[in-house]
Amino acid sequence: MTEERQRRPETPAEAEGTTGLFTALGKMLKLLRERKGLTQKEFGLLVGCGPDAVSAMERGVRVPRPELLEKADEILDAGGLLKQAIPEVKEAMKRARTRHPEWYRGYAVLESQAVELHHYCNHAVHGLLQTEDHARAVFAKGRPFLSEETIEKRVADRLTRQQVFEQWPPPAVSYVLEEVVLDQPIGGRRVHADQLRRLLRVGSMRNVEIQIMPTEVEEHPNLGSAFNLLTPKGHQQVAYTEAQGYPRLITDPEEVREIADRYGIMRAMALPPKESGELIEKKLEEL
Numbered sequence: 001m002t003e004e005r006q007r008r009p010e011t012p013a014e015a016e017g018t019t020g021l022f023t024a025l026g027k028m029l030k031l032l033r034e035r036k037g038l039t040q041k042e043f044g045l046l047v048g049c050g051p052d053a054v055s056a057m058e059r060g061v062r063v064p065r066p067e068l069l070e071k072a073d074e075i076l077d078a079g080g081l082l083k084q085a086i087p088e089v090k091e092a093m094k095r096a097r098t099r100h101p102e103w104y105r106g107y108a109v110l111e112s113q114a115v116e117l118h119h120y121c122n123h124a125v126h127g128l129l130q131t132e133d134h135a136r137a138v139f140a141k142g143r144p145f146l147s148e149e150t151i152e153k154r155v156a157d158r159l160t161r162q163q164v165f166e167q168w169p170p171p172a173v174s175y176v177l178e179e180v181v182l183d184q185p186i187g188g189r190r191v192h193a194d195q196l197r198r199l200l201r202v203g204s205m206r207n208v209e210i211q212i213m214p215t216e217v218e219e220h221p222n223l224g225s226a227f228n229l230l231t232p233k234g235h236q237q238v239a240y241t242e243a244q245g246y247p248r249l250i251t252d253p254e255e256v257r258e259i260a261d262r263y264g265i266m267r268a269m270a271l272p273p274k275e276s277g278e279l280i281e282k283k284l285e286e287l
Contacts (some may be wrong), residue, residue: 025060025064032082120229122222128161177213179213186202211273212275213270239255
């Protein structure tokens with residue numbers, strides 16, 4: 001999905017202020033972590049996120065959530081320094097949400113509040129699953145070409161959306177990925193290997209199931225576009241599709257039911273999560 005493409009541009013003051021805040025926070029996190037003698041992986045285990053997320057936060061390209069700053073302040077003996085930044089982080093996150101265009105804003109809110117998220121990916125790794133380098137390769141090679149500043153901003157936005165995995169209670173999340181998604185080395189072999197490893201990491205989370213649809217299947221219930229299905233807390237399930245930059249949020253119950261029916265059939269046809277993980281590992285070994 002490419003929903004980041006159509007956001008309105010920030011004013012220079014908004015962009016500079018937000019970027020400066022996250023860059024400064026990242027530098028403080030890194031300094032305090034290293035002073036404590038923790039690796040990124042060790043620190044991530046303590047605060048509940050992966051080493052790639054820690055790296056992104058320390059470089060200022062991912063927003064550290066308020067609850068993470070609370071934990072980090074105590075773990076790193078920051079003496080309240082990190083907690084002091086929480087009000088500014090909340091305000092910056094609020095401003096970031098309003099950057100979504102009107103057509104996407106409603107979906108963005110639904111996604112952040114969803115208790116269930118289901119995704120079908122027919123040719124690309126879903127944005128919530130992408131590594132930083134994979135996302136950068138996607139934006140850098142797209143047409144029309146984007147400026148370096150725009151690419152970095154969109155990478156940061158995409159990584160920020162991935163914080164849905166860190167919510168508590170966590171949403172139930174599932175993916176059906178076509179096998180071809182595992183075979184296309186976007187960004188080169190190193191980037192692709194890291195991307196496959198991320199699929200394994202996310203797939204090992206207890207609230208996430210990743211299934212692979214083998215290319216050799218002879219029948220397929222959905223040869224159309226990729227789609228998302230989500231169920232916001234207290235609301236009916238909705239669907240979201242996008243093709244060539246044209247998005248569509250589907251709320252009609254009958255249309256949503258039809259898409260959900262196709263998704264259910266695909267999950268039954270795809271490899272189970274355990275076998276899917278083994279296939280991803282095999283692809284990784286073959287690189």
